Amino acid sequence: MELLMQYIVTGLTVGSIYALLAIGFVTIYNITGILNFAQGEFAMIGALTCITFANAGLPISASIILAILISATIGLIVERTAIRHARNTTVIILIIITIGVSTFLKGMGLIIWGTNPKQLAPLIKMEPIHFMGAVINPQSIFIFIVLLILLAVLYVFFEKTYIGSALRACEKNQRAAKLMGINTSTMSALAFTLAAALGAIAGILITPITDATYEMGFLIGVKGFVGMVIGGMHSIPGAVAGALIVGLLETFSGGFISTFYSDAITFLVLILVLFFKPNGIFARASGERV
Amino acid sequence: MLKVDGVSTHIGKIKILHEIYFQVEKGQIVSIIGANGAGKSTLLNTLAGLYRPTSGTITLENEVISGYPANKVVEKGLSLVPEGRQIFTNLTVKENLLLGIFSKYYKEKKLAEENLTKILDMFPGLKKHLKNLGGNLSGGEQQMLAIGRGLMSNPKIILLDEPSMGLAPKIVNEILDTLMIIKEDLGTMVILVEQNVKAALKVCDQAYVIDQGRMIINGTRDEISSNPQVISAYLGIKSAGA
Amino acid sequence: MSKLLEVRGLTKRFGGVTAVSDISYDVGAGEIVAVIGPNGAGKTTLFNMISCFLSPTNGEVYFKGNKLTGQKIPQLAHLGISRTFQNLQIFHNLTVLENVMMGAHVKLKTNVVNAAFRLPRILKDERIAYDLALDAIHLVGLEELMFEQAGQLSYGLQKQLEFARAIVYKPDLIMLDEPMAGLNDYETNRMADYIKKLKSEGSSFLFVEHKMATVMELADRIIVLDFGKKIAEGTPDEIQQNAKVIAAYLGEEVV
Amino acid sequence: MSKLEKILYGNRLKPILFLVGLILILPLVVKSPYIFTILILIGIYSIVSLGLCLLIGYAGQISLGHAAFFGIGAYTSGVLTTSFELSPWIALTIGMITTFFIAYIIGIPILKLKGHFLALATLGINIIFYILILGLNQLTGGAAGLIGIPSLSLFGVPLTDKLFFYFFVWTAAVLVLLLSLNIVRSHVGRVLRSIHDSEIATETLGVKVENYKVAIFALSAAFASLAGSMYAHYITFVAPPTFYITKSILFLIMVMVGGASSVWGAILGTTVIMFLNEIIRFVGHTYFGISGEVEIVVYGLIIILIMMFLPKGLIHVISKPIQKIKPKKKVSVKAHKDMISQKGV
Amino acid sequence: ACNTETSSSNDKNDGDGDKEVIKIGAIFAETGPASTLGKTQANYVKLIQQQLDEEESINGKKIEIIMQDYETDDTKAVIAADKLISEGVVAVVGATQASTSMAILPKISSEGIPLMTVAPVNPEAKDIYQMAPSNLTNANLIIEFLKENNISKVAWINARDGFGVEGLPSFEKVAKENDIKIVAHEEFDATATDMTVQLTNIRKENPEAVIVWSRTPGAGIVARNFKALGFDIPMIQSSASANKGFLDQVKDNNENIYVIGSKLSVVDQLPNGEQKDRLEKFREDYRAMFNSDPDNFTAHAADGFHLLIEAIKAGNTTSEDIHNYLKTEVNKYSGLTGSFELQSDYVGPYEDGFSVLGIENNEWKYYE
Ligand SMILES: Nc1ncnc2c1ncn2[C@@H]1O[C@H](COP(=O)(O)OP(=O)(O)OP(=O)(O)O)[C@@H](O)[C@H]1O
Ligand SMILES: Nc1ncnc2c1ncn2[C@@H]1O[C@H](COP(=O)(O)OP(=O)(O)OP(=O)(O)O)[C@@H](O)[C@H]1O
Ligand SMILES: [Mg+2]
Ligand SMILES: [Mg+2]
DSSP: OHHHHHHHHHHHHHHHHHHHHHHHHHHHHHHHOOOOTTHHHHHHHHHHHHHHHHHTTOOHHHHHHHHHHHHHHHHHHHIIIIIHHTTTSOHHHHHHHHHHHHHHHHHHHHHHHOSSOBOOOOSSOOOOEEETTEEEOHHHHHHHHHHHHHHHHHHIIIIISHHHHHHHHHHHOHHHHHHTTOOHHHHHHHHHHHHHHHHHHHHHHHHHHHOBOTTTHHHHHHHHHHHHHHTTSSOHHHHHHHHHHHHHHHHHIIIIIOSSSHHHHHHHHHHHHHHHSTTOTTOOOOOOOO | OEEEEEEEEEETTEEEEEEEEEEEOTTOEEEEEOOTTSSHHHHHHHHTTSSOOSEEEEEETTEEOTTSOHHHHHHTTEEEEOTTOOOOTTSBHHHHHHHTTGGGTTTOHHHHHHHHHHHHHHOHHHHTTTTSBGGGSOHHHHHHHHHHHHHTTOOSEEEEESTTTTOOHHHHHHHHHHHHHHHHHHOOEEEEEOSOHHHHHHHOSEEEEEETTEEEEEEEHHHHHHOHHHHHHHSOOOOTTO | OOEEEEEEEEEEEETTEEEEEEEEEEEETTOEEEEEOSTTSSHHHHHHHHTTSSOOSEEEEEETTEEOTTOOHHHHHHHTEEEOOSSOOOOTTSBHHHHHHHTTGGGOOOOHHHHHTTOHHHHHHHHHHHHHHHHHHHHHTOGGGTTSBGGGSOHHHHHHHHHHHHHTTOOSEEEEESTTTTOOHHHHHHHHHHHHHHHHTTOEEEEEOSOHHHHHHHOSEEEEEETTEEEEEEOHHHHHHOHHHIIIIIOSSOO | OOHHHHHHHOOOHHHHHHHHHHHHHHHHHOOOHHHHHHHHHHHHHHHHHHHHHIIIIITOOOOSOHHHHHHHHHHHHHHHHHTSOOOHHHHHHHHHHHHHHHHHHHHHHHTTSOHHHHHHHHHHHHHHHHHHHHHOHHHHOGGGOEEOOOOOEETTEETTSHHHHHHHHHHHHHHHHHHHHHHHTSHHHHHHHHHHHOHHHHHHTTOOHHHHHHHHHHHHHHHHHHHHHHHHHHHSEEOGGGGSHHHHHHHHHHHHHHOTTSHHHHHHHHHHHHHHHHHHHHHIIIIIOOOHHHHHHHHHHHHHHHHHHOTTOHHHHHHHHHHHHSOHHHHHHHHHHHHHHHHTO | OOOOOOOGGGGTTSSOTTSEEEEEEEEEOOSSTTHHHHHHHHHHHHHHHHHHHHTOOBTTEEEEEEEEEOTTOHHHHHHHHHHHHHHTOSEEEEOSSHHHHHHHHHHHHHTTOOEEESSOOOTTOOSOEEOSOOHHHHHHHHHHHHHHTTOOEEEEEEESSTTGGGHHHHHHHHHHHTTOEEEEEEEEOTTOSOOHHHHHHHHTTOOSEEEEEOOTTHHHHHHHHHHHTTOOSOEEEOGGGOSHHHHHHTTTOOTTEEEEEEGGGGGGGSOSSHHHHHHHHHHHHHHHHHSSOOOHHHHHHHHHHHHHHHHHHTTOOSHHHHHHIIIIIOOSEEETTEEEOTTSSOOSOOGGGEEEEEEETTEEEEOO
């Protein structure tokens, strides 16, 4: 029981980290149809700039805001330069471009911050909480709450607002979106800015738990991507659920089977799931017919 | 009024349109006819800003709109119902329709609601699908949706690229009636590209014939209807061997 | 006339909506049958069930006496059925010639292995495909555009291209979903001529079309759908007189 | 080359002759073992990217897991030659066959997936493979790697000499290229491109799309395995990180940078990417005195720029001037007219 | 570690262009995941080059170090090795990781070039000079510590990467000899974000100490999870944690956490003597140039270079001579990381350069 509880808690903690990345992925994907492989790097930049400001003596709140702003600006710059120019090519080329961006940003991170892990004090200073025999890091609870808030806000934004439907229209059919008077280029810029800001928030939130290094983005990025795909690519709640499932799968397979093979088991399960649900667990109707 | 002044369009390196001149007055329906591949769709797409003309100007009510991107052109009051429907398959029918008035939705929510009702009255077939995804509709229903979406914003000028395509004959007549009504009531300008030449000639004031990217004939409805060249090439005279 | 296609009680429900409801009819060898009806009547859905793109909620289809329902899509071409789509499905990045050559697939024996080693069979197959494709291209008159990328053609020409691709291997049954949409009267008549010519060579047709003049001219028999139900079946003359059909579909102004 | 072939696909003899000529001439010019190693690795990786090009560029199916198949080849060779002391040639062949069947079996369920879902599934396969070679450390040496893999020898001559290995690798690469060209320049090539454009239409025409996808997937995996074996026998050491998803992504970049729509692009892309790093390093070191992290930044930047400005890949830059002099369309039209007039139609 | 100085290799021949140049190669993971270990090694190349340039000439010759970043990629390392061979280096220092060292070994040794690895390679490897203490040495240090604390049941947890998995086999061997039971073995991804599950699994087995083999940041996260879960037994970490980064990671909650550290980390607490002076000078030089502290991995690289330079200074300018010199002439060499006896079968420096360090006031604590 104790063990089970601990696995659940840990699974949700890890899962919510992936989920924070996953919602960034979905944000860009929902508007532009691009899979942004540099999402993890936005988290890295957010975290490390925040630490830099905090260490320079700025109050933590100011550091956070500045870090988010800077990351968002970088997101915007990336879009305005690399992505915008290639907007009309194929998806796979845009993916390669984001891989290039990821390499570039990671290199910059290494130049600026070096290799040593950097710390950020937890935003709420509390002792670990003991709950039904499981230990919970207060920061995890905080992450979870922020995640739920972001989830609610983004869900309403994409699914329930008029502008949200305009954004989804951009993803499906750019040409027609333009004919509606939607400035798809601005929307794409918006997507990257927003996603970078979300990435930065993710990075800042998880740093008290994981510490920040220039290479922190890769693994959580991959796992966030997995969460998003499992969730069906388009939906914010789906992506969050998908990411939490990945987190739980990892801890449960690690706890009950083996930590050597937990990643392998996780992926095996995911592939099996895709076999039965080829468009993700929470896929919604795409409205394609012949 | 819309004035097209010597517009040429290239796609890639190929010149598709060659110095096109014509104009549409307020409250006029203009038909453009021509064989498959003549350049009709390219012309409409150029007017809507999807292609940038390589020479010439397009003026809408004293404002030069050539060179504007499509989304800006829409804001100026030009609306295109594109070839192949181009509806948003992943959005519901209602969302699709409402996006038709994107450029002024927040300013004129009331107009949006009114027009939504009007369009649903015009196409009752869409009513029961309001919450259905656009992509699930039948071909003809999608065509209605596309036309309805184009009309949502009360544009100054609406361009229709083969609106009758895939529609039942009854509906085609209704659409043509609607066009007559909006031109009279709102003074909307209409450019109609149609393969159904007879129908097109029935409602238009002016007609133009386009061939291999060039305007070769123009005139009033009656002139065109009686033009022997048009009769032989476009008005369904049986080809030999039938 | 022997029965080529038998449709028995086909029904399709999407959620609560019944798009097609208990439809039965036959297509005889060498016959041209048209399916008409208002928009959303269920014509395309019916087509999709016959050609195995959708599995019916109820009912089945037989082709030359064999059960068709439940077959894999590629199997149909091998049985001698080809179709076109209401929303064009052409290969944008292939040339017109290559598009049409693809239509000859069922006549070829090329596979990955003999292709990799370039066995003589390959060259023979290329020849077969090329000759068949040329015939079809000639028929629809796309010679001039043979080496153009299909994606660059105008809508109407793509439509004709798709038609050419569907008839390359002289299938027994050709299913066309609105073949004339987007063509002008002149081209519509030409297309009607091709269909007649192929009929005279032994092909059967099942087609959906909204251009009544053509339907009346071409079809041996017409089936009318409304709200998923068959409301009439008969010769063009019978249909033109049918009050129900006029009310539901044709409107006061016929043709 | 038959006339018909010319109509459909244009020339192929000249580029092949050019490549073979280049392969033969290079050793006369190049002396440094360093350049040789790069040339050998280009040959090895080209075999992978040729297969990937068939899969991605032609059939339109993405894979983020080909490093796994590369790895299966390398480890089969490595384990069979060290632990079981089999001849490298047998090991290499066993590797290819095993990989083909593994990929075939995996491919059947996986290739039902599309787009990003397929990308995720192949990525998963790569990760599973990676963890397996770490876990099966009795056989594979785990994270420490597998040492002492013998070099290949041919007719009793060991290919330890770089020159021999170079010719061996490039002979294999040219053979794989020929196979790929044969496939692409046949009805199968058209089928693959059709699948890319519209699976629905392709199926309607009677093509068992799944079979083709799986066959090409397995074939490209077998190519990767062959390359992996060569890699193992050349480097004589393998360790898991070489077969991680980063390598799969590298293969993908090679194909895309070269231009996925042509098999020539695969070889070009591989060459460019392999030299890119070295050139950046050389230029950076000699003229700017920069260090590793800056090189990475520049590398990332160049990938971005190439994809931004040459989305069709570098092969397009090369073939464009040729096309200008001799547009393929004109060649086709002319050949077609010739043939028709000969036939007297 | 952002420095604006440029590598000095670009102004190599300025002024004294006619001097004969002897080249030494270096292959380090300046970038990529292993850069946590390799970055300072790459930095050190700049430092030593500067020192060499200042030294005027060595027997009328100039020593130039050619550094190659292999980006934590074995294949790139092999290319780099070939590049170095093409450049005509007489010896090579590297690579940062053990597996990479094994990857380049065949190439380099087949050319007769001495390879000074800075990672603890497989003890059976031939033809390689090891500058890092072997895993066996490390294991012995841990055993000593465990015995002193009367611990006989330990749990082992490591990262799933080249560095992480190398520690256990040697430890298993010595643990068996010393009747210490390994009651649990867990693994985590080197870049994982949470190791609670592994630690929870470990707790089930009631060990008396936990040993961790991982580089940062994983190492620090384990330590933090360990504390959060309320373990009150000692945790002993590998030398990859003996750096400032790790100290920062476990700041303010680091009781009972130990690392195997080079004495370099605790120079100030060392008794006065030759070793202290040597380490102090090394640290000051590095600090002056990079404004940060070197760690034991830097020291491994430094030992490698120093040995080679010593050999060259002794007049050995070919690979063969250097081999001979290292194998026969160097008797006992006192390096930064301990004393070496290169001619014996023993690989790596002796234990005297290392020690189990504790943490006190967020600084390393040296127990004599
Ligand atoms: N993307 C493109 N690249 C090259 N040529 C093109 C492209 N799009 C259209 N064309 C060419 O431009 C010409 C005009 O095409 P357009 O679509 O405007 O014809 P249309 O008059 O609308 O025909 P339809 O009645 O068939 O719709 C055609 O010859 C077509 O091949
Ligand atoms: N996947 C689906 N989900 C929900 N409704 C569907 C789906 N497919 C079809 N429908 C509905 O079923 C009805 C029949 O559609 P179908 O496409 O068969 O009509 P059709 O007769 O071909 O019309 P048209 O002449 O306009 O092409 C339509 O009302 C359509 O909205
Ligand atoms: Mg058109
Ligand atoms: Mg239909």
